[in-house]
Amino acid sequence: xxxxxxxxxxxxxxxxxxxxxxxxxxxxxxxxxxxxxxxxxxxxxxxxxxxxxxxxxxxxxxxxxxxxxxxxxxxxxxxxxxxxxxxxxxxxxxxxxxxxxxxxxxxxxxxxxxxxxxxxxxxxxxxxxxxxxxxxxxxxxxxxxxxxxxxxxxxxxxxxxxxxxxxxxxxxxxxxxxxxxxxxxxxxxxxxxxxxxxxxxxxxxxxxxxxxxxxxxxxxxxxxxxxxxxxxxxxxxxxxxxxxxxxxxxxxxxxxxxxxxxxxxxxxxxxxxxxxxxxxxxxxxxxxxxxxxxxxxxxxxxxxxxxxxxxxxxxxxxxxxxxxxxxxxxxxxxxxxxxxxxxxxxxxxxxxxxxxxxxxxxxxxxxxxxxxxxxxxxxxxxxxxxxxxxxxxxxxxxxxxxxxxxxxxxxxxxxxxxxxxxxxxxxxxxxxxxxxxxxxxxxxxxxxxxxxxxxxxxxxxxxxxxxxxxxxxxxxxxxxxxxxxxxxxxxxxxxxxxxxxxxxxxxxxxxxxxxxxxxxxxxxxxx
Amino acid sequence: xxxxxxxxxxxxxxxxxxxxxxxxxxxxxxxxxxxxxxxxxxxxxxxxxxxxxxxxxxxxxxxxxxxxxxxxxxxxxxxxxxxxxxxxxxxxxxxxxxxxxxxxxxxxxxxxxxxxxxxxxxxxxxxxxxxxxxxxxxxxxxxxxxxxxxxxxxxxxxxxxxxxxxxxxxxxxxxxxxxxxxxxxxxxxxxxxxxxxxxxxxxxxxxxxxxxxxxxxxxxxxxxxxxxxxxxxxxxxxxxxxxxxxxxxxxxxxxxxxxxxxxxxxxxxxxxxxxxxxxxxxxxxxxxxxxxxxxxxxxxxxxxxxx
Numbered sequence: 001x002x003x004x005x006x007x008x009x010x011x012x013x014x015x016x017x018x019x020x021x022x023x024x025x026x027x028x029x030x031x032x033x034x035x036x037x038x039x040x041x042x043x044x045x046x047x048x049x050x051x052x053x054x055x056x057x058x059x060x061x062x063x064x065x066x067x068x069x070x071x072x073x074x075x076x077x078x079x080x081x082x083x084x085x086x087x088x089x090x091x092x093x094x095x096x097x098x099x100x101x102x103x104x105x106x107x108x109x110x111x112x113x114x115x116x117x118x119x120x121x122x123x124x125x126x127x128x129x130x131x132x133x134x135x136x137x138x139x140x141x142x143x144x145x146x147x148x149x150x151x152x153x154x155x156x157x158x159x160x161x162x163x164x165x166x167x168x169x170x171x172x173x174x175x176x177x178x179x180x181x182x183x184x185x186x187x188x189x190x191x192x193x194x195x196x197x198x199x200x201x202x203x204x205x206x207x208x209x210x211x212x213x214x215x216x217x218x219x220x221x222x223x224x225x226x227x228x229x230x231x232x233x234x235x236x237x238x239x240x241x242x243x244x245x246x247x248x249x250x251x252x253x254x255x256x257x258x259x260x261x262x263x264x265x266x267x268x269x270x271x272x273x274x275x276x277x278x279x280x281x282x283x284x285x286x287x288x289x290x291x292x293x294x295x296x297x298x299x300x301x302x303x304x305x306x307x308x309x310x311x312x313x314x315x316x317x318x319x320x321x322x323x324x325x326x327x328x329x330x331x332x333x334x335x336x337x338x339x340x341x342x343x344x345x346x347x348x349x350x351x352x353x354x355x356x357x358x359x360x361x362x363x364x365x366x367x368x369x370x371x372x373x374x375x376x377x378x379x380x381x382x383x384x385x386x387x388x389x390x391x392x393x394x395x396x397x398x399x400x401x402x403x404x405x406x407x408x409x410x411x412x413x414x415x416x417x418x419x420x421x422x423x424x425x426x427x428x429x430x431x432x433x434x435x436x437x438x439x440x441x442x443x444x445x446x447x448x449x450x451x452x453x454x455x456x457x458x459x460x461x462x463x464x465x466x467x468x469x470x471x472x473x474x475x476x477x478x479x480x481x482x483x484x485x486x487x488x489x490x491x492x493x494x495x496x497x498x499x500x501x502x503x504x505x506x507x508x509x510x511x512x513x514x515x516x517x518x519x520x521x522x523x524x525x526x527x
Numbered sequence: 528x529x530x531x532x533x534x535x536x537x538x539x540x541x542x543x544x545x546x547x548x549x550x551x552x553x554x555x556x557x558x559x560x561x562x563x564x565x566x567x568x569x570x571x572x573x574x575x576x577x578x579x580x581x582x583x584x585x586x587x588x589x590x591x592x593x594x595x596x597x598x599x600x601x602x603x604x605x606x607x608x609x610x611x612x613x614x615x616x617x618x619x620x621x622x623x624x625x626x627x628x629x630x631x632x633x634x635x636x637x638x639x640x641x642x643x644x645x646x647x648x649x650x651x652x653x654x655x656x657x658x659x660x661x662x663x664x665x666x667x668x669x670x671x672x673x674x675x676x677x678x679x680x681x682x683x684x685x686x687x688x689x690x691x692x693x694x695x696x697x698x699x700x701x702x703x704x705x706x707x708x709x710x711x712x713x714x715x716x717x718x719x720x721x722x723x724x725x726x727x728x729x730x731x732x733x734x735x736x737x738x739x740x741x742x743x744x745x746x747x748x749x750x751x752x753x754x755x756x757x758x759x760x761x762x763x764x765x766x767x768x769x770x771x772x773x774x775x776x777x778x779x780x781x782x783x784x785x786x787x788x789x790x791x792x793x794x795x796x797x798x799x800x801x802x803x804x805x806x807x808x809x810x811x812x813x814x815x816x817x818x819x820x821x822x823x824x825x826x827x828x829x830x831x832x833x834x
Contacts, residue, residue, distance in 0.1 A: 410559030
């Protein structure tokens with residue numbers, strides 16, 4: 001009977017709609033910003049790349065929902081009393097996506113590979129705490145076997161460090177510490193990372209990559225915790241235009257935006273309450289003084305210029321998202337940090353600061369007839385420009401003649417590295433949860449010390465801290481060092497960064513944290 | 528005709544070589560390099576990277592290596608998108624760019640020619656002015672403004688069309704970007720078509736045809752359109768070149784894959800290999816398109832064919 005058959009068809013179609021549809025619905029559509037440069041964890045360096053690579057690979061340690069280090073491929077570990085030798089026991093259930101077990105040999109291979117100068121890994125230096133890592137990476141030691149990473153057996157790995165490093169477990173969550181599949185890399189060479197060849201050990205595996213459009217991942221059914229994954233896969237969309245991304249969010253095409261136009265924050269709060277999230281982020285926005293060049297080698301001039309920056313208005317009024325004013329170098333809430341070491345003038349009112357700054361400028365020999373001339377250099381960007389314009393007008397109140405100069409980001413950093421500036425904008429986002437990561441920016445010989453600040457006392461305290469195993473003493477040494485740099489007004493901290501995300505109410509399990517790391521593993525999506 | 532085409536192609540080789548050489552050296556004069564970024568890399572790691580990409584050799588050696596690679600069809604690696612070679616990237620982006628650009632090209636010709644013909648037939652009447660107004664808006668409003676407006680109206684407010692993304696090439700995903708791409712070219716084509724159509728309609732042979740009592744429709748389709756198309760055809764070369772090389776604005780606002788954004792991002796990132804690769808590709812494409820235009824011209828105009 002045709003009629004009946006038709007009825008059955010409709011009934012089953014109807015049933016299929018109800019019972020089948022939800023099964024493939026949990027795709028996360030994530031606005032990821034830039035195009036990844038690679039899926040190889042040894043070849044990436046950006047936060048947009050970390051979002052992908054950190055979903056498809058997993059290190060000995062991984063991040064929990066609040067980005068705190070937790071057991072990843074390692075199920076347990078012991079640390080020797082002198083803090084130098086870490087022994088990890090790998091999970092028996094840790095497998096590559098092709099079914100092969102993840103072994104300690106994969107980790108040895110990966111650490112040797114990232115340190116091998118031929119790999120040319122940009123971020124290799126993050127694992128320099130490992131014994132002989134720096135010497136191998138710079139070519140001083142040619143034998144990769146000298147690296148302090150050894151496989152005791154298939155599932156036991158021993159890592160030896162140069163010095164006790166309290167943040168080392170945290171550094172192991174970083175993608176520079178991810179394993180790569182030895183058997184695939186050796187068989188396929190550089191092509192191992194092509195979408196058809198790649199083998200991963202994280203919760204998700206990549207299935208499609210169209211440069212300029214998106215990377216798609218799906219559940220890795222060989223992952224030890226696959227049973228608890230609530231999201232079936234992720235589409236990481238490339239879209240650098242923030243306003244276009246916001247429109248796509250409003251049209252329901254994206255579930256999470258990883259940044260948004262600051263000038264839309266007010267509108268978002270009114271029209272999508274609770275969806276735009278700003279939270280303290282371990283990052284510092286600052287102005288560098290060029291210590292190579294008079295008068296910026298004069299502590300009075302630096303202090304006056306720094307004091308005259310009214311930080312209280314920058315976050316709430318100029319940027320509109322309410323960034324915290326920075327009077328110290330290390331962002332608040334970093335692990336292993338001691339008492340805050342703010343500049344000694346932090347508590348003064350702004351008119352008092354301005355008066356004191358004027359006096360300092362006069363003391364340094366500048367007057368109306370002989371005004372201090374400064375060029376403020378920044379990389380081309382609307383927010384940097386707004387801040388620079390405001391700062392220049394604040395400096396005018398001191399009688400300083402300030403000019404603005406901007407260039408695209410590549411040129412900016414190439415030039416300030418050469419010392420071609422008076423005062424320049426810079427920023428730093430934490431790589432790992434430790435004050436050293438920020439204090440190193442002011443250390444004598446490091447390449448990120450753009451202003452060439454040099455204080456033997458500061459450097460000595462950092463060196464002492466690096467040998468100290470007592471965390472309390474170490475924290476106190478670091479905060480003394482910070483106090484010295486802030487006392488010298490080595491550079492002018494301006495504000496501490498905020499992470500800025502928009503999260504659809506459909507997404508649960510997204511916890512704001514100071515590293516802005518949100519692994520898909522912890523998220524759920526309600527339809 | 529074949530000989531003509533071959534001669535034209537051969538004569539472009541020195542042009543390609545000179546442009547490539549200039550581009551190679553000018554690019555190196557630009558301050559900043561592929562590995563300058565917010566995080567300064569330690570000197571030793573920079574040295575590793577430079578060695579990896581042959582940037583530690585002298586410029587002449589690099590140039591020689593590059594040119595010999597190009598002759599073998601190898602455009603080298605992309606310094607920034609590490610997992611792909613320049614040839615890979617162009618091959619991946621090209622189909623998207625061609626689909627979008629090709630659709631926009633067709634749309635621009637169809638609508639532009641039609642609007643031009645109608646404008647010419649109703650010269651200085653309200654229909655003509657109406658068309659001119661719409662066309663002028665399309666011409667004056669820049670795409671980076673028009674695109675967000677259309678996205679807001681049709682995507683966010685009305686919800687009729689997706690705001691962005693490729694969406695597996697579904698028609699609904701292509702509508703807005705294709706319109707945005709086609710708009711300025713539609714406008715120019717319709718102005719060209721209107722002007723030349725008016726001229727043709729005033730020509731002696733049209734008057735003769737009219738005097739013989741030929742119908743208006745036949746007169747337009749058989750006698751007027753073909754000669755009136757000539758100026759439009761010479762515009763189509765550059766227009767196709769423009770559309771088929773991708774558009775940074777459309778690709779980046781709609782989040783579409785394509786070679787337009789590769790080129791601009793490569794230039795900003797000092798991805799030397801990628802910039803040179805796209806420049807070579809663009810040059811070859813534009814030379815070929817101009818050749819096609821010349822050939823079409825010859826087909827349409829007997830006077831050109833005779834030469």
